[in-house]
Amino acid sequence: MNRIDELFKQKKERILSIYFTAGFPKLGDTLTIMEAIEAAGADIIEIGVPYSDPIADGPTIQESNNQALNNGMTLKLLFEQLSELREKVSIPVILMGYLNPVVQYGMEAFCKKCKEVGIDGLILPDLPMQQYLSEYKEIFDAYDLRNTFLISPQTAEERIRQIDQHTDGFIYMVSSASITGAKKEITPEQLAYFERVKAMKLNNPRLIGFGISDKPSFQTASAHSHGAIIGSAFINVLRESSDLKKDINEYIQGILS
Amino acid sequence: MIKVDENGFYGQFGGAYIPEMLYPNIEELRENYELIMESPAFREEFDSLLKDYVGRPTPLFLAKRLSEKYNAKIYLKREDLCHTGAHKINNTVGQIILAKKLNKKRIIAETGAGQHGVATATVCALMGMECTVYMGAVDMERQKPNVERMRILGATVVPANSGSKTLKDATNEAMRQWINNPVDTHYIIGSVVGPHPYPEMVARFQSVISAEMKAQLKEKEGRENPDLVIACVGGGSNAAGAFYHYYNEPSVRLIAVEAAGLGVSSGKSAATTLLGKPGILHGSKTLLMQTEDGQVVEPHSISAGLDYPGIGPVHAHLFESGRGEFVAVEDEHAMQAGIEVSRLEGIIPAIESAHAFSALNQIQYEPTDVIIINLSGRGDKDLDTYIKWGNY
Numbered sequence: 001m002n003r004i005d006e007l008f009k010q011k012k013e014r015i016l017s018i019y020f021t022a023g024f025p026k027l028g029d030t031l032t033i034m035e036a037i038e039a040a041g042a043d044i045i046e047i048g049v050p051y052s053d054p055i056a057d058g059p060t061i062q063e064s065n066n067q068a069l070n071n072g073m074t075l076k077l078l079f080e081q082l083s084e085l086r087e088k089v090s091i092p093v094i095l096m097g098y099l100n101p102v103v104q105y106g107m108e109a110f111c112k113k114c115k116e117v118g119i120d121g122l123i124l125p126d127l128p129m130q131q132y133l134s135e136y137k138e139i140f141d142a143y144d145l146r147n148t149f150l151i152s153p154q155t156a157e158e159r160i161r162q163i164d165q166h167t168d169g170f171i172y173m174v175s176s177a178s179i180t181g182a183k184k185e186i187t188p189e190q191l192a193y194f195e196r197v198k199a200m201k202l203n204n205p206r207l208i209g210f211g212i213s214d215k216p217s218f219q220t221a222s223a224h225s226h227g228a229i230i231g232s233a234f235i236n237v238l239r240e241s242s243d244l245k246k247d248i249n250e251y252i253q254g255i256l257s
Numbered sequence: 258m259i260k261v262d263e264n265g266f267y268g269q270f271g272g273a274y275i276p277e278m279l280y281p282n283i284e285e286l287r288e289n290y291e292l293i294m295e296s297p298a299f300r301e302e303f304d305s306l307l308k309d310y311v312g313r314p315t316p317l318f319l320a321k322r323l324s325e326k327y328n329a330k331i332y333l334k335r336e337d338l339c340h341t342g343a344h345k346i347n348n349t350v351g352q353i354i355l356a357k358k359l360n361k362k363r364i365i366a367e368t369g370a371g372q373h374g375v376a377t378a379t380v381c382a383l384m385g386m387e388c389t390v391y392m393g394a395v396d397m398e399r400q401k402p403n404v405e406r407m408r409i410l411g412a413t414v415v416p417a418n419s420g421s422k423t424l425k426d427a428t429n430e431a432m433r434q435w436i437n438n439p440v441d442t443h444y445i446i447g448s449v450v451g452p453h454p455y456p457e458m459v460a461r462f463q464s465v466i467s468a469e470m471k472a473q474l475k476e477k478e479g480r481e482n483p484d485l486v487i488a489c490v491g492g493g494s495n496a497a498g499a500f501y502h503y504y505n506e507p508s509v510r511l512i513a514v515e516a517a518g519l520g521v522s523s524g525k526s527a528a529t530t531l532l533g534k535p536g537i538l539h540g541s542k543t544l545l546m547q548t549e550d551g552q553v554v555e556p557h558s559i560s561a562g563l564d565y566p567g568i569g570p571v572h573a574h575l576f577e578s579g580r581g582e583f584v585a586v587e588d589e590h591a592m593q594a595g596i597e598v599s600r601l602e603g604i605i606p607a608i609e610s611a612h613a614f615s616a617l618n619q620i621q622y623e624p625t626d627v628i629i630i631n632l633s634g635r636g637d638k639d640l641d642t643y644i645k646w647g648n649y
Contacts, residue, residue, distance in 0.1 A: 052420065052552040053538060055432045056276040062419050074550040099274060100537045104551030125276040126537065130264065150277040154439050159280070174278055177440075179433045 003092035003120045004146045004169045007043055008205050008226070015227025016218065016256060017044035017207055018234050019096065021064040022081075023073025024050070025238050030081045033238070034089050036245045040252035045089070046123065046229065049075055049097030056125050058181030060232040064239070075105050079113050086118035094148070096123040107136055111143040121146035121169045129166060137166075148172050153193045157200065164202040173197060173208045173225060181232045183211035186220045194224035215255050230255070259504035259571065259580060265453020265541075268577060270570035273452035275540045278436045282444075283540075285359065287454045293358050294351070294461065306350050307465060310383070311340045313347075315466075317473035317629070322601040327617050328624045332483070333602070333632045334470055336495065343607065343634030344463060344495045345376040349445055351462035353380040356443035363387045363442040367431040369396055369424030369491075370561035370609075371403025372634060373447030378412035388412040391430040393423040396561055403638060421555045424565050428539050448492025449569030452540030456497075456569050463498025470629055471502055484626040487512040488633065489612040490583075491527070491563035493572045495633035500581070510582060513572060514616045516558035517585035527556035528585035529568040530576045538566070544573040559588035559642060560608040562634075586615040594618075595636060596649045607634035608642060 007015070018037045022030055030047070037045050050068035054061060075097075085093065095114060102110050102124060114122070122145050127136070129149060140147050146169030151160050154177060164171060176183070176190055197206065208221040209229030221228035234251065241247040265271045265287075273283055293299050307313040315335045324331045336344035349366075356364060364381050367390070368374030374390040381388035390407055394416040397404050407414050416422075417430040428450075435444045449456040449463075471481040486503055488496035490513045503509040518526035526532060529544050536545035538553055546554040546566040558564045568576075575581030586594075595611035598604055606614065610633045622628065636643065643649070 053425065053429050055429050055539070056278065056436065058433070059419075066420070069552060076550070098537075100545075100547070100553075101551030103535075103537060104547065104549070126274045126540070128272070128274060131272070131274070152278040152281075152439075154281040155277060156281065163277075177278065177437060179436050 002144055002146060007092050008170065011043065013226060014222045015044065015207060016042045016252070017046055017227065017229040018042045018252065019046040019048055019229060019231035020234060020238060021048040021050055021061065021068050022078045023068030023071045024064040024235070025067065027071040027073060029244065030078065031084065031088055032244055033248065034093070036248035037252065038089050038091050040249045041256050042091070042252055043227070044092045044094060046094045046096045047078070049078065049095060049101055051098040051101055054098060056179055058179045058232060060235050061180050064235045075101050079117060082117040092120045093118065094121040094123055095119050099124050099126045108139050111139050111145055114145055115143035119145065121148060123148045123172060125150055129163065133166060150174050151197070153177055153190070160197065160200060160202070164204055167204050170205045170207050170226070171202060172229065173206050175208050175211045175221070178210055180210050183213070186217055191224065198224055218255050259574065261457045265457070267571045267574035269535065270541070270543050270573040271453055271456060272542050273540055274537045274542065275452045276436065278439065279432070279452070282435060282439050283452050289359060290355060290454050290458050293355055299354060299358065302354050303351055307347065311346050311350060312338060313465065314469045314473070315339060317470060317477065319477070320602050323598065326601060329622055330627045332474070332627070332629045334466060334499065334629055336466065336631060336633045337604065337606065337610070337635035341372070341376050341379050342637060343372045343376070344466060344498060345373045345447060346379065347465055347498065348447065348459050348462040348494060349373070349376040349380045352443070352445045353384050353386065356386070356445070357384060359443065361441060361443035363389070363438065364445055365389050365391065365431050365434050365442055366445045366447060367391050367424065367427040368447065369393070369427065369564060370638065371396070371400040371407065372562060372638065374412070374414070375403055375406050375410070377445050377447070378407040378410035381412060382410045389434070390414050391417050391427040391434065393417045393421070393427045395422040396424065396427070400561060400638070425553065432539065448494040449497045449571055450492040450539055450541065450567060456541065456571055459494055460497040460501055460571060463494050464501035466495070466498035466631065467500065467502035470499070474627070474629070478627060482506050482509050483629045485510040485512055485622060485628045486631065487514065487613045487616055487628065488631040489514045489563060489609050490568060490572055491516070491565045491609065492567070493569035495631055497569060497571055499631040504580070511575065511580065512616055512620060513575065513581045513583050514612045515583060515585045516560055516563035516591070516612055517587045518557040518559070520587055521585055525557035527558040527563050527565065529566065530583045531585055533567070541570045543567050543570045544576065559591065560612065562607070562609040563612065582620070584616045584619050586612045586619070590615045590618070592643070592646045592648070595643065604632065605636035606632055607636050608639045610634055
């Protein structure tokens with residue numbers, strides 16, 4: 001059974017997904033970071049595939065992308081690093097990246113490789129639903145990869161229903177009209193949006209991301225959904241860290257405690 | 258036939274590869290732009306502003322000394338005489354009226370050389386709308402007068418500090434700011450790039466160029482169609498406008514001129530059709546200069562307006578289908594052509610447009626041919642570059 005399906009079957013709340021950029025802060029940190037995330041108690045790992053032009057990302061993730069590329073990270077190298085993934089990590093792992101590097105690798109070859117190393121799902125924010133359905137869905141399905149679409153506060157109800165129909169795994173709720181990056185507090189407007197989507201009783205579970213950074217925002221997001229995704233704030237931890245294992249553990253424990 | 262399909266594709270190129278956060282904005286535009294553009298109220302306001310504010314129609318000028326030198330009948334479409342000094346304002350006038358009809362309160366734009374930024378700041382001042390222009394920090398340094406022009410016009414100029422700090426990064430930043438302000442803001446893209454419907458919409462606003470060419474050539478030569486139309490291509494908005502009404506006239510050769518920079522194989526070039534392969538940037542599938550790993554490569558051209566790693570999807574399709582002929586001109590040759598046009602015709606062209614003139618040295622044609630070169634902008638903004646180059 002796909003690990004994402006398994007997770008959501010067993011756990012219905014306070015699911016924590018952690019995003020990091022492959023190749024950051026150092027080229028060879030990938031598996032070290034993933035092991036530490038799992039050991040600290042997070043439920044899902046999202047590996048960001050670095051890209052030169054990440055248009056949905058704020059300064060923190062832009063910089064981590066740049067540094068990773070300067071370090072020499074490529075999709076090919078990432079798959080090599082992940083060849084031992086399933087000997088070290090047992091929780092669900094998702095690849096998140098912009099479409100161009102994936103298309104250059106070749107969608108079929110990419111999906112095949114994902115399956116081979118033990119990736120469970122994909123998030124490709126600039127892959128339009130229409131293209132996904134007409135060109136790629138069959139490939140995703142053939143390699144048992146879950147596909148997650150995003151929604152935002154501006155997404156119309158009808159569109160959310162469509163997305164729910166074609167997503168499998170979970171729906172990624174972008175918390176506000178915004179690119180990625182840590183925010184101050186969750187506003188009443190955001191809470192109203194969380195509740196509005198919750199009341200739609202979608203087929204898929206919902207995780208809230210963008211602007212979730214600490215224990216209070218994780219708790220608030222979790223109270224209105226199945227859990228949350230933390231990216232930029234975690235990247236900041238990695239950037240400052242002199243002891244990855246210790247700092248990752250402290251940060252994640254601080255959120256889950 | 259060169260025509261966009263309902264999903265925004267020209268052949269295999271185009272589409273709308275955007276994060277879901279931008280979907281409502283793009284959908285709003287896609288649903289409304291044709292209705293608005295075709296409404297009599299819009300047409301009337303657009304035509305009137307093009308005439309009385311921009312100064313259209315721009316002349317079609319028979320360049321006698323250039324014709325003599327190159328042994329053909331060469332006409333210049335004088336877009337350099339548009340208000341603000343280039344064709345860019347045709348599009349910004351159209352989009353600002355559209356933005357008003359969509360009840361938008363703020364305008365954002367990206368700019369490379371600053372021409373599109375100035376054209377946007379200009380129409381925002383005209384319409385009393387708030388304007389923010391994103392510009393690569395490197396471009397802000399090398400195009401200082403245009404930065405100040407935008408500020409004089411009341412716009413806020415924000416440096417893009419990511420990546421190479423040039424046009425590509427300014428476009429990324431404008432898209433991010435649109436994600437952050439999805440409801441009250443319209444993004445005026447300056448070229449035939451970006452997600453559908455932008456490439457087609459911008460081409461239609463610029464198509465006034467070839468509409469006028471047809472009428473003017475008919476008057477002068479007794480026929481609407483020249484044998485060749487030559488235009489430079491960065492993203493490709495002036496070329497799209499100059500080619501638009503000739504796409505489906507097979508007797509008209511369409512010559513698109515790219516910037517070869519220091520040479521196509523020098524690693525410092527912007528000749529996308531020679532160096533690129535299909536990829537996705539800024540919301541559309543097009544030819545794109547990129548690494549094997551799919552990372553976008555930094556282009557180079559002496560002309561900031563051609564310094565872009567992609568090309569409008571319609572041009573990618575012109576290239577792939579063979580309908581367009583693509584030529585790449587090196588920095589040095591473009592500069593020489595700029596000086597030559599200055600000396601022969603008393604017109605200092607923008608360095609972008611100088612590339613189009615230089616193509617005359619690379620293509621075959623007959624002495625009986627009628628050629629229209631789209632003189633997309635004037636060289637005032639490039640004086641520093643001409644002076645630094647120095648060979649005149």
